Amino acid sequence: VxxxxxxxxxxxxxxxxxxxxxxxxxxxxxxxxxxxxxxxxxxxxxxxxxxxxxxxxxxxxxxxxxxxxxxxxxxxxxxxxxxxxxxxxxxxxxxxxxxxxxxxxxxxxxxxQGTVNQPKKPISIESIFGKNVMAIAASVLIFISLILFATLILPKLSKEVKFFMSLAASIGVAAFGLLKWFKKKDNSFFLALGACGMGAIYITLFIGNAYFEIISYITLFVLIAVWTAVILFLSKYKKLLFEIIGYCGIIIAVMFGTVSSIERSLPMNDTYVYQGANIGNFIVTIVFFLIGIIAFMIFGKMDTISYIVSNSVTFVCAIPLLIGATFFRFKDKNSIGDPGTEGILFILIILAVFYAVMLAMNLIKTKKENGVWINFFGLGHSVVIGLIVNLLFSDTDAYYPAGIIVYAITLIAIECFCIKKFDRQKFVSTYIWLSYLMIMIVAKIVLADIIDMNIGFFVAAVVFIIYGFAFNDVFYKLSGLGFNILMICCIDSTVVVKVITLVVVFALISGFMYFKNSQYSVVIKLLSYITFIIGLTFAIGYNLMDAEDPYWIHALILMVIGAINVLALKTPYRKNWEINEDDQGVIITGYAINGVLMFYALFVMMMIERNPLLHWIIVLIAVALFMVNSINLLKKWDGFGALYVGIKFTVLLITILVSFNMTDNILSILVFLLSIILISAGFIFKVKSLRIYGLVLSLICVIKLVMIDITYENTVGHALSFFLSGVLCFVISAIYSHVEKKYKDSEAVSM
Incomplete structure (x- = not known):
């Protein structure tokens, strides 16, 4: 411009x-x-x-x-x-x-200002390994080589001199590396050298006890405590590196202390002494473990990574500690299996309190922030606490009650801290944690012979279902169904008890969803219905193998399950009670169950051999099952639905005839009759596909008569079968002629 x-x-x-x-x-x-x-x-x-x-x-x-x-x-x-x-x-x-x-x-x-921002240079993995990792590896290898070199050229030195030389060299390396690193903190070589020196000090202290034997057990752990304090101080400057070094030192100390205490308590060991002294060593190990973990958690900055590392270390250390506690719990100086001393009981109480505090920290942290991994730590702490309680109350009358109380308190605490803050349905870890606690509570109750196993699972199912619907908690609804499945798997209950418990659970779930339709869930409804059907099948067939004629039990299963399924499809149970419309999920499931029952009836029909009355009963049941939804398919579905009806009744008729050992010519005549029925039904319901299927079926029968059945030796039966088949063909032709004439007359009237 x-x-x-x-x-x-x-x-x-x-x-x-x-x-x-x-x-x-x-x-x-x-x-x-x-x-x-x-x-x-x-x-x-x-x-x-x-x-x-x-x-x-x-x-x-x-x-x-x-x-x-x-x-x-x-x-x-x-x-x-x-x-x-x-x-x-x-x-x-x-x-x-x-x-x-x-x-x-x-x-x-x-x-x-005219400045140009230069892009930040990406960190190279090659640089990390080449500059940092290799520096650490070099420091470790050089330190080991110095130790080996000293053992080769200085064999005449005393153990004390060797120990103090190793300790002095380790302290010198650590001091030199750390001082240089404090002056120039971007130099990772000096940091690696200092960390290597701190690790060498730790190893030297253990060598002084285990190899040189110039440091007592208690002195060793006092020195390790000092070393841990130094590491804790250094972690303020290079947090993650020295935290990992410190935690590794704690793990090694716990493993070494536990193994050393156990080995020195075995009679076959030359160092065997009275177990009381070694229990003291084991107590020192546990005290060091507790002080070290607590120090890092209190004085260190507990961010997410530190929290994960500290909890992981407590789990790793729990393994040797529980092994050692179990050993001393059931051992004295004379025999294995007698109750342990009071010292080990004190140890177990201390450990139980510590892991309970860790569990409480997880619960509090879960209330403040959202993290799936917190639930897994809580699950781990629950397992450790349960094992400690088992050891603490073993061989006592409080063994089962104590476990029930501990698991129940944990379950209630989770409800108070974890569940109300966040949506539990998003976290599989919470499901696993709560499921473990529920199973342990019910298992303790059942194993304590407080209640029958079947009744115990039934009570648990009822309690959790009521709680789930009372507070609209999906997890407890599903938990109730889970215990219902466990109840189905119990084989030590009578048929009457099994049926009553199944009916009560099914009615409870259905009643809650019907009267509190805002909590209607098709998933829970289908799961309850399917478990109810499967449970009744198992309950009725429980004595199947012991029955004189098991086919009566098969017939009873078909009648009962078939009747219940038909009622579910024909009553308001098929509806979605929240919107009062048909629930397609329920309808499809009902028809699928009916399909399974149809195949089941055909299978039983083919297996029956010497009971004509039962045979006819099975046939009638099969016909009733095959009739389910057939009229509806003919009225509403023109095409595959009608074709499905024709095919399934063809299969039913052929199976019935084969089960009665009918001859082929009679089979052909009866299939001819079925084709006439299908053609007539096709005209009545105006379903073209069904008429075409009937025609094709009749043509197949004609071909079968001419090509196969003509070889029969009985000439009278042969002639009669052909005559009747011909009559049936005329009947089919007459049906089509009548329909065509009626159609033309209706057209003439309309004109």
């Missing part, structure tokens, strides 16, 4: 020369010109071509115009790069040519 005789306020404009490929962004400062001020009317999103005139001043696109528009028609000065901000006020980060840089302000008024 050429502003003739106009004074334009100084501003900045972005332009990208095409010949620089967009790498240089320039801003043109328009100088004021003499004359009256005229406000330029420029569309910021439109490129405006310059007008003809001697005082043309190129005006750049101020906002988001065409980036390829170049107002410059001449060569661009390669010595000067115009650096400026974009319209958002952000500095350009592209490369610039060498030369003076013109500073200009962005359109929003922010100043650009």
């Amino acid at each position: 050429y502003q003739t005789g106009a004074q334009v306020n100084q501003g900045s404009f972005n332009a990208q020369p095409n010949n620089l490929n967009g790498n240089i962004k320039s801003q043109v400062n328009v100088r004021p010109q003499a004359g009256p001020q005229v406000t330029p009317q420029v569309n910021p999103n439109q490129n405006v071509r310059p007008q003809v005139g001697p005082q043309a001043v190129p005006q750049g696109n101020t906002n988001y115009g065409n980036p390829q528009f170049n107002p410059f028609r001449g060569p661009v000065n390669q010595g000067t790069a115009y650096q400026g901000n974009t319209n958002q006020g952000k500095p350009n980060q592209g490369p610039t040519t060498q030369g003076p840089t013109t500073q200009s302000s962005a359109n929003n008024g922010s100043a650009n």
